[in-house]
Amino acid sequence: MNRPRDDGLDFERALRLAAVGHRDQARKGSGVPYVEHPFAVALILDRAGFDEEVAIAGLLHDLVEDTDVTLEQIRDGFGDRVAAIVDACSEVKLDADGARRPWIDRKRDHLAALAGATDDVRAVTLADKLHNLLSIRLDLLDGRPVWSTFNAGRDQVLWCYRAMVEACRSDDDRVARLAEECRVSLAEVEAIGR
Secondary structure, three states: OOOOOOOHHHHHHHHHHHHHOOOOOOOOOOOEEEHHHHHHHHHHHHHHHHHHHHHHHHHOOOHHHOOOOHHHHHHHHHHHHHHHHHHOOOOEEOOOOEEEHHHHHHHHHHHHOOOOOOHHHHHHHHHHHHHHHHHHHHHOOOOOOOOOOOOOOOHHHHHHHHHHHHOOOOOOOOHHHHHHHHHHHHHHHOOOOO
16 A cells, blocks of 8 residues: 655654554663664664655564554555565564564574665664664663673674674665664674673
8 A cells, every 4th residue: 555645644653653552661671661762763764864654664663573563554554665664674573383483593584584675674674773782882881781681692692783784785875874883883882891
């Protein structure tokens, strides 16, 4: 479904959907309301020069993965392009039996999907990683026990970030700038605690 834009109301609807969908969630380790993350991802995308639909996808990128909001609801509310980006950015956390899939399997699947991803998907992925890295850095500087909050060890987490950034190579200057910001932030995180 391709919907016409309606003077900023879609962005406001997306803000509200993200806020309500993530209302009972907090960021690991810091206790900051989770919705801060998708808001920051959308801001990063906007500042990088991406259009409203990409920013909206940034706002909604974790809803299907982490809440009861469905991809069909996103498609109905925001159109095919936003839904396609959100779908490509969503990990499948449960197997066919409803058991939680191993962290490494989810990350490898996501990396494989990035090989054929659009620049819009790569942009949202990089904005997500960039904000996560900024949050990790701040938590480390504040003395929070960051690495114990992950479902993998420090080295695996850092490997995953490096691999995701490299998988998002693009000729689009905006995507390339986001990737470089991620590399710088990753180096800063890696330097803390060594």
